[in-house]
Amino acid sequence: MEYTIREALPEDMSQVLELVHELAVFEKEPNEVEVTVGDLVKDGFSEPKKFRCFVAESWTAIVGMALVYPRYSTWKGPVIHLEDLIITEKMRGSGLGTALLNKVVQYGHSLGVKRISWEVLDWNEPAINFYESKGAKVMRDWDVVQLNERGIEKFLKNMKG
Amino acid sequence: MEYTIREALPEDMSQVLELVHELAVFEKEPNEVEVTVGDLVKDGFSEPKKFRCFVAESWTAIVGMALVYPRYSTWKGPVIHLEDLIITEKMRGSGLGTALLNKVVQYGHSLGVKRISWEVLDWNEPAINFYESKGAKVMRDWDVVQLNERGIEKFLKNMKG
Numbered sequence: 001m002e003y004t005i006r007e008a009l010p011e012d013m014s015q016v017l018e019l020v021h022e023l024a025v026f027e028k029e030p031n032e033v034e035v036t037v038g039d040l041v042k043d044g045f046s047e048p049k050k051f052r053c054f055v056a057e058s059w060t061a062i063v064g065m066a067l068v069y070p071r072y073s074t075w076k077g078p079v080i081h082l083e084d085l086i087i088t089e090k091m092r093g094s095g096l097g098t099a100l101l102n103k104v105v106q107y108g109h110s111l112g113v114k115r116i117s118w119e120v121l122d123w124n125e126p127a128i129n130f131y132e133s134k135g136a137k138v139m140r141d142w143d144v145v146q147l148n149e150r151g152i153e154k155f156l157k158n159m160k161g
Numbered sequence: 162m163e164y165t166i167r168e169a170l171p172e173d174m175s176q177v178l179e180l181v182h183e184l185a186v187f188e189k190e191p192n193e194v195e196v197t198v199g200d201l202v203k204d205g206f207s208e209p210k211k212f213r214c215f216v217a218e219s220w221t222a223i224v225g226m227a228l229v230y231p232r233y234s235t236w237k238g239p240v241i242h243l244e245d246l247i248i249t250e251k252m253r254g255s256g257l258g259t260a261l262l263n264k265v266v267q268y269g270h271s272l273g274v275k276r277i278s279w280e281v282l283d284w285n286e287p288a289i290n291f292y293e294s295k296g297a298k299v300m301r302d303w304d305v306v307q308l309n310e311r312g313i314e315k316f317l318k319n320m321k322g
Binding site: 020029033035039043048051069070071075077083102105108113116118121122136141142144146151155156 | 181185190193194195196200201204209211212228230231232233234235236237238239242244245263266267269270274275276277278279280281282283284292295296297298299300301302303304305306307308309310312313315316317319320
């Protein structure tokens with residue numbers, strides 16, 4: 001299969017958002033995606049850029065994407081986080097995930113970071129096997145915690161008494 | 162107990178780093194802290210600032226800290242991440258954790274973010290109970306994945322074949 005891995009352009013964002021939707025369906029949260037194409041264009045391509053995105057293009061279709069941004073570790077200093085690595089379902093197993101992850105690791109190395117992190121659903125065995133085969137450590141004793149929009153509102157109301 | 166919650170200053174970073182070390186010992190990883198006071202001063206107080214830090218001060222000692230920075234959700238847009246919320250052991254149970262978390266949630270709200278995230282060790286029951294009492298959701302099916310410095314080097318070596 002022919003494909004190119006390249007930096008995303010603003011005009012790729014509608015296809016990138018379709019991939020985000022596809023993953024949200026897989027993760028059983030199809031209604032949680034609130035971001036729009038306009039948000040992605042503004043947030044990714046106006047200064048200060050809030051993320052960097054790489055895409056896998058096959059002919060003229062975007063069939064995969066990786067989206068990364070900086071984080072800060074109080075142990076390791078500046079690090080990067082891979083928010084999403086998505087390959088459209090019919091293209092899985094073609095080496096695209098490896099090609100995009102290669103790009104992300106090269107990017108992290110070029111920045112000199114000491115860690116690249118991401119998150120995975122503990123029932124997503126194909127993803128876990130793939131990541132472990134690449135030398136990543138799935139830290140099963142660390143859980144993600146979130147206070148969502150409604151939680152933030154409620155928290156502030158409780159604070160005021 | 163008398164205390165103040167305030168924005169951290171560069172001169173607080175040596176005491177902030179002591180708190181980071183204290184937490185690393187509790188998390189059974191005392192040798193993983195590579196960051197120096199100089200790194201924290203540079204990364205937190207020169208533009209572009211890589212994080213924002215709030216401290217709890219009792220008399221002239223820093224007894225707690227919260228360190229946050231922006232992330233980007235492909236579902237929710239700009240969000241913030243609480244990297245560390247640390248209260249020195251002898252001051253726990255004095256309301257300092259709540260006071261610092263209040264500050265963080267107010268900060269997130271002032272930015273208009275739709276999510277505040279952090280991570281917790283699944284055996285740290287006091288922390289989990291505290292976070293859940295505040296309305297946060299501990300997502301036990303989401304695990305943290307990391308490719309560390311040695312993993313990055315090995316990954317790149319394998320890429321070259």
